Amino acid sequence: MYQRVVLVHYHEIGLKGKNRGSFEQRLLANLRFLLGDFPVVDIHRISGRLVVFLKEGCDLALACACEEAIARIPGVARASCGFKCPRTMDDIGRAAIAAAAEAEPFATFKVQARRNHTDFEVDSMQMNRDIGGVLCEAYPEKQVRMKAPDVQVDVEVIQNSAFVYAKSIPGIGGLPVGSSGRVACLLSSGIDSPVALWRMARRGAVCIGVHFSGAPVVSDASEYLVDDIAQVLQETGCILKVHTCALGDYQREISVLAPPPLRVILYRRLMFKATERIARAEHARALVTGESLGQVASQTLANIAATDQAVDMPVLRPLIGTDKQEIIAAAQELGTFEISSQDAPDCCTLFMPRAPETHAKLDAVLEAESAYPVDEWAEALAHDAIVREYASPLSKKRS
Ligand code: ATP
Numbered sequence: 001m002y003q004r005v006v007l008v009h010y011h012e013i014g015l016k017g018k019n020r021g022s023f024e025q026r027l028l029a030n031l032r033f034l035l036g037d038f039p040v041v042d043i044h045r046i047s048g049r050l051v052v053f054l055k056e057g058c059d060l061a062l063a064c065a066c067e068e069a070i071a072r073i074p075g076v077a078r079a080s081c082g083f084k085c086p087r088t089m090d091d092i093g094r095a096a097i098a099a100a101a102e103a104e105p106f107a108t109f110k111v112q113a114r115r116n117h118t119d120f121e122v123d124s125m126q127m128n129r130d131i132g133g134v135l136c137e138a139y140p141e142k143q144v145r146m147k148a149p150d151v152q153v154d155v156e157v158i159q160n161s162a163f164v165y166a167k168s169i170p171g172i173g174g175l176p177v178g179s180s181g182r183v184a185c186l187l188s189s190g191i192d193s194p195v196a197l198w199r200m201a202r203r204g205a206v207c208i209g210v211h212f213s214g215a216p217v218v219s220d221a222s223e224y225l226v227d228d229i230a231q232v233l234q235e236t237g238c239i240l241k242v243h244t245c246a247l248g249d250y251q252r253e254i255s256v257l258a259p260p261p262l263r264v265i266l267y268r269r270l271m272f273k274a275t276e277r278i279a280r281a282e283h284a285r286a287l288v289t290g291e292s293l294g295q296v297a298s299q300t301l302a303n304i305a306a307t308d309q310a311v312d313m314p315v316l317r318p319l320i321g322t323d324k325q326e327i328i329a330a331a332q333e334l335g336t337f338e339i340s341s342q343d344a345p346d347c348c349t350l351f352m353p354r355a356p357e358t359h360a361k362l363d364a365v366l367e368a369e370s371a372y373p374v375d376e377w378a379e380a381l382a383h384d385a386i387v388r389e390y391a392s393p394l395s396k397k398r399s
């Protein structure tokens, strides 16, 4: 049997011109780190792809598990299980038979051969015909189909060897984490914010979570849920740390004096101010929230404007144009939905007014806020945050 490999295809990073090298290096480093539990011998860049070489004796089930893990990593457009073999037509034919067997069930196929060195004596058209012939002999019940076959058997001939693969799965796409700088994500234990964080990570951002719990006024249960969520995000290298701030006492103070309809906006402005301070200390350049327009009272355009005014950094809202069903589907795919569906009081359920303002006027908000030393509070919240680190290719911490 030939050596098992998983080929890693990427589109978007292939388009980055001069930056291409650094994007590939980033993806390669992320794969090395995240595939630590698989029997990987090495990972190399080979003619516009990365190839993950698996240890001798690695069986199909383990190779498929590795392929699936790779497909979930940001920056991967497609992952394909296959074989590396010597550069002879006999070997390529045998590897094609083995690769096709693993792509069962299928009724139709075609061969797509490429050689990136013209020193190989057989050209790609001829390879297509010859390997196609070998497969027709091995599988007389299968049909060749050029347009939309069930399975495509790829052959790539490089300088010293050939790769043959037939079993491909689509990847998550996007850019490798670590290629777009850092962001600070307001992470509740709800459904939306983990999805927002994930969307940013898929665009290459390194994410630092910031969670506000209702401690010491209510239990710290939300902190445990956020930790569980971060463990899921850690699997794809998306999250570096979570800062947890105890907001309960500050919320209580705000709720004593502030006009009830404005309370939610005041809580949120305080969260933004503390998060901005944490972001600066962490060299992050934007805040991220899981808001979606009109979803709840605090997410109207007027209220968004009134909270954004509390900070200087850009506030990114990757879910602003999505609806709840789409977000739930994304959370299910990500693996955070079950955790987020558990009930835990976080800060926002405390001291909630009966009728929150939906069209906050900035003057009124600023006036209500002027009763409190909010900048001092924000400083204290950021300073007293408890920081938990997660295993990430961008940190020193190993899982
Ligand atoms: P989520 O499901 O993400 O909690 P939501 O629909 O419940 O969102 P809100 O509670 O209004 O909406 O929160 C909007 C956004 O504000 C959240 O997506 C999150 O980014 C941030 N946020 C809310 N509560 C907290 C919290 N306790 N800690 C950190 N961020 C929070």
Ligand code: MG
Residues within 6 Å of the ligand: 188, 190, 348
């Ligand atoms: Mg919430």
